[in-house]
Amino acid sequence: MSLVVRFFLAQKKQCLDWCGGLPFVVIDFMIRIAVLVVLSLCLTAALIGRADFFCYNTEVKKSSFLLIALCLGLFLPTALTLAASKPIIAGWIPYWKKTGGVAEATANLNKLSEISPFSYTVSKTGALIDTVKIGSAPWPKLFAQARKQQTKVLPSVMWNDSQAIDATLANPTKRLSQITAILAEVKKGGFDGIDIDYENKFASTSPYFSLFLQELGTKLRAQNKILSCTIEARMPPDSRYLVVPKKLEYANDYQALNKYCDEVRLMTYDQGTADIKLNSTKRRGGLYYPVADQAWVRKVVALAIKDISPDKIMIGIPTYGYLLQVTDKNKYFDYQEVKSLSYQDFLKLAKEKKQTPKRNNAGEMYFTFASSSLSYYAVVSDATAIANKYRLAKSLGLRGIALFKIDGESDEYWGKLEVKN
Numbered sequence: 001m002s003l004v005v006r007f008f009l010a011q012k013k014q015c016l017d018w019c020g021g022l023p024f025v026v027i028d029f030m031i032r033i034a035v036l037v038v039l040s041l042c043l044t045a046a047l048i049g050r051a052d053f054f055c056y057n058t059e060v061k062k063s064s065f066l067l068i069a070l071c072l073g074l075f076l077p078t079a080l081t082l083a084a085s086k087p088i089i090a091g092w093i094p095y096w097k098k099t100g101g102v103a104e105a106t107a108n109l110n111k112l113s114e115i116s117p118f119s120y121t122v123s124k125t126g127a128l129i130d131t132v133k134i135g136s137a138p139w140p141k142l143f144a145q146a147r148k149q150q151t152k153v154l155p156s157v158m159w160n161d162s163q164a165i166d167a168t169l170a171n172p173t174k175r176l177s178q179i180t181a182i183l184a185e186v187k188k189g190g191f192d193g194i195d196i197d198y199e200n201k202f203a204s205t206s207p208y209f210s211l212f213l214q215e216l217g218t219k220l221r222a223q224n225k226i227l228s229c230t231i232e233a234r235m236p237p238d239s240r241y242l243v244v245p246k247k248l249e250y251a252n253d254y255q256a257l258n259k260y261c262d263e264v265r266l267m268t269y270d271q272g273t274a275d276i277k278l279n280s281t282k283r284r285g286g287l288y289y290p291v292a293d294q295a296w297v298r299k300v301v302a303l304a305i306k307d308i309s310p311d312k313i314m315i316g317i318p319t320y321g322y323l324l325q326v327t328d329k330n331k332y333f334d335y336q337e338v339k340s341l342s343y344q345d346f347l348k349l350a351k352e353k354k355q356t357p358k359r360n361n362a363g364e365m366y367f368t369f370a371s372s373s374l375s376y377y378a379v380v381s382d383a384t385a386i387a388n389k390y391r392l393a394k395s396l397g398l399r400g401i402a403l404f405k406i407d408g409e410s411d412e413y414w415g416k417l418e419v420k421n
Contacts, residue, residue, distance in 0.1 A: 086418050087393040088400035090114035090228075090265070090314060092156060093407075095132040100408015102138045107411075109149040113400065113420050115142075116195045116228070119155035120185070126168035128157070128181045134189060143189075150420075152192035154228050157182065160200040169208035179216045186225060193226030193262070203249035210256035217260040229261035230316075230402075233268045233300045239277045254307035264308050265402045268297045269318035269381075273335065275299070282361050287326060289335045290362035291318045291381045294388055301396060313398045317389045319410040321346055321364070321380025328375075335377070342409035346380040363388055387416035 089111050093101040095118050105115055117139065121129045132139065134155065143153050159165055168174045186194055196216070201209060217227040231252045237244040257264050269292045273279055278296055282288045290296070297315060304313055321341045327334040341349065346365070350357050355367035357378075366379040386403075393401050 085394075085397075086421055087390060087398060088113035088314075088420065089390075089403065089417060090116060090154075090400060091403040091406040093117045094405050095119070097405070097407035097409070098132065098138065101406050102142050104408045104411055105406050106142055106145055108406075108414050109146055109151050110419050111414065111417050112146075112151050114152045114154050114192075114228075114402075115146060115406075116154045116156045116402075118158060120157040122157065122159040122161070122164070122168075122178070124161060124164045126164065126174050126178050128178065128185065130185075134185075152226065153189075154193045154195045154226060155185070155189070155191060156195040156197050156230070159198045162200050162202055162205075165198055165201050166205040166208070169205060169212045175208070175212055175215070179212070179219065182216065183219055183223075186220070186223075191225070193220060193228060195228040195230055195265070197230040199232060201251035203251050206249075206251050206253050209251070210253050210260070213256065213260040217262070221262075226262045227260065228263045228265060229257055230265040230267060231257065233266055233271075233316075234303055235275060235296075235299055236303055239275045239299060242276060254304060258308040258312065261312065263314055263399055264304070264312050265314045265316055266300055266304060267316045267404075268292055268300050269316055269404055271296050283333070285361050287333060287366070287368070287377050288360075288362065289322070289324055289333075289377065289379060290360070290364055291321055291379060292385075292389075293362035293364075294385075294392060295362075297389060297392065301392075301398070305396075310397045311399050314400050314402045315389055315393050315398060316402045316404050317386050318381040318404055319343065319386065319407070319413065320405070321378065323349065324377045324379070326368075326375045326377045338376070341378060341380055342407065343380055343382060343412060344409045346378060346382075349378055359384070383413035383416050386413040390417055 091105060091112055091114075093105055093115060098117075105112060117132055117134065119130065119132050119134050121131045123129055146153055168178060182194055185191070194216075196213070198209065213227065213229065220227050234250065234252070234254075237248060271290050271292050273289060275293075275296050278293060279288060282293070301313065301315065320343070323338040323341055325336045325338055327336075346357070350367050353367070353369040353371075355369055357365040357367045357380075360366045360379070362379075364379050364385045365382045366377065368375065368377050370376070390401055393399075
């Protein structure tokens with residue numbers, strides 16, 4: 001990353017204030033063009049011999065050539081980067097859909113830079129559990145093919161037991177034991193790193209989780225391995241609360257994540273009715289229960305980018321949807337999730353109910369129908385919604401996207417994603 005971008009990253013809040021939230025890569029590009037224009041004028045004056053324009057003597061004319069060379073050195077790398085840079089694409093492969101997931105991932109390794117099987121869970125005592133039997137078929141074959149195509153393998157460690165996470169990470173001995181177990185699995189499998197997905201943590205666990213990431217990250221980087229950190233989406237407080245609490249506490253310390261994680265995957269999906277501001281403005285157009293509205297994703301990223309470098313942030317993108325039962329409560333709609341839907345499920349249901357899906361104001365596909373006097377709403381994150389979020393990551397200069405999930409049932413979007421560099 002350029003020195004110019006690094007300067008702005010060091011002054012994140014001021015940069016956002018000055019530049020209206022423009023992506024850092026755009027700010028960098030604009031500055032370089034401005035420098036190029038000014039110095040080009042000086043060079044032009046020198047070349048046409050107009051010493052009275054900018055340059056007043058031979059020495060200054062010589063300096064003009066040096067300055068333009070410096071300017072080109074500043075400008076050309078960004079121009080080339082903008083032309084060639086692509087967000088990396090990662091994807092989680094669920095163990096409950098491993099056959100279809102592995103087949104889909106294998107077919108698209110030319111686009112995937114990272115794959116993360118949901119490999120490990122953790123017991124209440126903090127012991128690692130090899131849920132997928134990662135040394136057995138079909139995983140070794142997938143990993144071998146991934147390495148041939150320079151796709152990194154970062155298995156996920158999933159844990160959502162609040163009490164157990166706190167008890168383990170707050171205890172130095174237990175914390176070290178878990179780190180040692182993770183490192184052993186990375187070495188045994190020849191993996192490129194690990195993805196830590198510890199959810200539903202207490203806010204009081206935050207300092208211990210940061211210590212865990214610091215200690216694990218230090219040991220992984222000593223072995224040239226990657227620490228990926230998957231975290232829940234965080235919204236601006238006024239988008240979450242009608243009355244913002246005076247004291248807000250979070251389970252994830254963004255500054256620590258920025259310091260100790262090589263990449264940070266934001267779980268920007270399962271939005272539902274979480275954003276009260278978007279609920280208020282967008283439900284005026286009808287039903288509003290998105291999997292992940294792009295406007296909401298932008299909010300989550302804008303907040304994260306204040307403390308986490310853009311080149312570490314990855315947008316989590318859903319490849320699924322929901323079927324919801326809807327009840328009109330006069331002043332609002334009540335939504336009850338009936339089941340999740342793959343894209344193929346969504347199309348099948350639309351055909352069964354003789355409905356033509358349309359695009360909603362969240363950028364996703366939907367249709368409605370009635371059955372036995374009950375009203376239903378089906379919504380899905382389709383290929384267009386996924387491609388739009390990929391372009392969003394690119395426009396913001398982010399590290400990339402993480403697809404949740406690759407399960408063999410939603411492959412239409414691959415045609416809209418770029419082949420990796």
